[in-house]
Amino acid sequence: MKVRQDAWSHEDDLLLAETVLRYIRDGGTQLAAFEEVGDKLNRTSAACGFRWNAEVRKKYEPTVAIAKKQRKERKRALDKQKKEQQAAAQPLQRTKPQLQLEWLPAPATSSLPLHKTNADSYHLEVGEETSYEPLPQNKDSITLDDCIQYLQTYKRELQSEQGLKLENERLLQENVMLKRKQQALKEQLRKMEEQQSIINDDYEMLVQIMDRARKMTALHDEVM
DSSP states (O other): OOOOOOOOOHHHHHHHHHHHHHHHHHTOOHHHHHHHHHHHHTOOHHHHHHHIIIIIGGGGHHHHHHHHHHHHHHHHHHHHHHHHHHHHHSOOOOOOOOOOOOOOOOOOGGGSOEEEOTTSOEEEOOSSOOSSOOOOSOGGGOOHHHHHHHHHHHHHHHHHHHHHHHHHHHHHHHHHHHHHHHHHHHHHHHHHHHHHHHHHHHHHHHHHHHHHHHHHHHHHHHHO
């Protein structure tokens, strides 16, 4: 059972201040801090809360402001990190290029762009060299079916080449996106390290303030 203690020592006030500031900085409630201090000092949480609001808080107003700032920065960093992790966990949407096959109508024999070569043979004017079978060298053996098959084979290879180009462009875009995400994660890590450094500096300053207060109290007691 907790007993009533009317006198608060300087050490009791320091313990109360350190606990409340730690709870504020870590995102906890002051009520939970009062309960923890009450358990340690064998006091009620209500008594701890009254002592904090009536006497102790006004001595640590700047430190309370620093603790609240640290809590906001920590919450902001955690929320940003959570969003980045959720975005990174989503699988990349792999889209396959949709190729629409369009078949050429059967051309008339008289409309084919045939050109006579020095070897007295005929060929179609198709631009770059391809791997399909050439037309027969004998001009008398060229038929309409041969021309249609020739054009269809050329069209299939051309579409296959276009599909490879589209796939290559898609992979390049994915690579750029991954590099941007990697850079964003590096920047986030750098900012979090800076924030952690600021928090550590503030905490060290808080410890120094409390240590000075403890020494001044001890010196005052010795003088008295």
